[in-house]
Amino acid sequence: MSTATAEADLTVQTAEGPVRGKTAGGTRTWRGIPYAAPPIGELRLRLPRPPAPWRDVLDATDFGPWAPQRTRRLLGGASPGTPRSENCLTINVTAPMQPSGDPLPVLVFFHGGAFTSGSGAMGIADGSGLSAGGNVVLVSMNYRLGALGFMDFRPYSTPERTFDVNVGLADQIAALEWVRRNIAAFGGDPGNVTIFGESAGAMSALTLMCIPSAAGLFHRAFLQSPAPSSAYGPELASGFASELLGLLGVGSGGAAEALAEIPANALVDAATQLSKKIIPDAYPGALSFAPVVDGSFLPLHPIDAFEQGRAAAVPMVIGTMENEGTLFEKLDDVLPTNQARIEKMFELTAPGLRDQVIAGYRGYPHKKQAVEIGGDAVFWHPSIQVAQAHAEHAATWSYRFDYAPRTARVAGLGATHGLDLAAVFGTYDSGPGKNLVRLGNKRTAANVAHRFQSALLRFARTGAPGPMWPKYDQTSRRTKIFDRYDRIELDPRASRRKAWDGYRGWR
Template sequence: MSTATAEAGLNVQTSEGPVRGRVLGDTRSWRGIPYAEPPVGELRLRRPRRARPWRDVLDASGFGPWAPQRTRRLLPGPGPRTPMSEDCLTINVTAPKTPSAEPLPVLVFLHGGAFSSGSAAMELIDGSGMVAGGNVLFVSMNYRLGALGFMDFRAYSTPERPFETNVGLADQVAALEWVQRNIAAFGGDPDNITLFGESAGATAALTLMCVPAADGLFHRAFLQSPAAGVAYGPELAEQWAAEFLGILGIGAGGAAEALSELPAAPLVAAAEQLTDKITPDAQPGARSLAPVVDGSFLPLHPLDAFAQGKARQIPLVLGTMNNEGTLFDRFHNILPTSEERIEKMFALTEPDLRDGVVAAYKGYPHKRQAVEIGGEAVFWHPGLQVIQAHSESAPAWCYRFDYAPRAARLAGLGATHGLDLPAVFGTYGTGVGKTLVLLGNRRTAANVGHRFQSALLRFAKTGAPGPMWPKYDTVSRRTKIFDRYDRIELDPRSARRKAWNGYRGYR
């Protein structure tokens, strides 16, 4: 193939200006394209504004800056030289090396990281293999994180310095609007957008199904381990904002000036202290960096929106890991995975349900059962609430990912939170993915991952994940189990499901 042919279509005219990408292996890639104005100065803690046009060709060969966050030691990217900056609202597109004669399905991914960390540049979520093998387009983005993206400071607004809430979610809406305006120029089909994500990314995607401003911007959703209950009303959000300012030593009178002018670093540090050291003990199971049910941008709590049939009526795949809680208990202790936290969680939320729930976990308060309760309270149970409600009015499929490579099993983690990422992206050959198969199981892991990725690609192309995966309904509750050998189970963990019935958590 000639150089001219290989580089065909690298210059693309977007709605804001021309961009030039580069060929990477079997794909063409455009990275770091601004989709909104830098959210700095007067735009800090405000909803995003569309990027200003440019005339000269923009070099789109490298990822944009990571949003300000804590250390990236567990979130490796393509290079440590990629900076952190509040000027982080950029989007990336990967397309097959050879342009297609027909518009291709588009998969838009939202990265996870507890709404406080992560980036589209993480090597674990490299979509190039998916694009080259699946003949689709892959889109990823950076959005505001931490206090700058997911806290509610409206109580401290002044006429001169107004603040808005849900700005991190609004960033994602702005990026999806950019996709609608521009993806056809890259060879994508704007009428076939599948939104998918993992952890906080899946939580955000689920929440966007309930956000009026996102209506029509995506047509399917594939959600990996969403924490569907992680959205809260103004009372809790205001409490956490006050505690955040208290950590910084700032009173209400000086809040507007401080929030406008402080560097990002102390805001990141204060958010870390609040979310990792204070909230998990004060409100176990809650997350103080989260979407806010503000009555306008997010009119209803997502669980209520799904229960009332008011979420977007689109095809939905949703699943969780077999051992969600073990990762957090071992490395990131923010879940209610101890007896003390579990008892306080029930005391603050649903004390009348406590006895029935813990009785469904034989052996509690043994550590293993406590970890299971914590993981299933945050991920499995609320996810099940979503899928069973959605199945009443729209196509819905449910899965559980049970496969764990030998290294994860020997570490006592099992099929824990996040282990589906190298599976769905086919990234067992790099970084964290490679570590998981160092002790063996590389071929089996790759096979499981291929089946999982294939289900996503079929879903993106056809609206269904495959003929061997029946829809979910509230009678049989058929659930796909991804493991060394896949299977369908009827109403898995039915005793636990019934015990959790009625639990609402924090609102």
């Protein structure tokens, strides 16, 4: 490709204006493109608005600032020098170096981070290898987080100042609408869009399947460790909002004015205190920041929507890690991974089911079983609920990711929450991914990553993750196990699955 041609290929005309990218990692990239108006001033805590058009070529060579959040190095989170701003609604595109004659499949990634942290710019989720090796167009974005994106302040609205709910999810829909308008200009096929994500990113994708206004914006979903029960009605959500305002020293009378003026850093500090120090013990198993079942934008709890056949009937892959809870017990203590929290969780959500569930964990209340209960309550069991419900209405595949590099095993983490990010993006050569293989196993990790990536790429191209991976159903419950050697298991953890029967969590 000549220099002139390469430069021309890097300037793309979008519906809003021209953008110029750069080459990086063997791909063409465009970073930090506004997909919505800055959510500041009068637009703080309001639904996203369309971006203002521009005439001059926009420099799209660097990532936009991350949403306001605390410094969090875990799995490549924000460092002290990471730019952060409320003006964060930007989108990134990565495409293969050589343009294709035919439109390419589009993968849209939603980052995780408990709806309080993360960014589309996280190094562990660098999409250059996935795009170049898979011949796909990869999209990532930033969306509003924490109190600014996933808290219900509607009860504090006044005639002068109105607040909306689920604005972080609405940001994601605005990003998908941008993809529909613009991705063809980057070589992508707007008629073949796969949404995928990990943790809160997977929960985002799963929730979008249940939001009417997102219908038709995507065609497949690949969900890595979602927390499907982590969506709450207005009563619980407004209680969390009241707790946050209390931490800020704000009374209900002046809340509207305060919410309009409080610095983002103060909101982040209060949100961190709420999510780390208060909610885990007061409401074990609940997350401080999560989608709100408001009855209109999100009409039903996601699990209810799947069970009633009202979720988008698109092909879906859903799975969890073998040891979801260990990350939280050792590094991020927010789950019910100890006896006190577990007992309180059942007392507040389903006291009549406590003995039934505990019977599935021989050895409880020993730490190992307590940690397993915490991970299963938030991630594994509700994911099984979604898989078995969706399988009645659309093609569904289930997996469990069991592979853990030696570093993770030595640390006592095993195949824990988030370790599949390095696998799906193939980023074992840098940052947190490199640390995972510093004690060896690099070749094995790369082999597992290749198989996991290949399943995602086949799914994006064809709507099925591969011929050696049978669909999930409520009879055989065939599940793909990703490990040093992959295998198919029938109804893995069957006795444990039955032990959770009837549990509904914080709904």
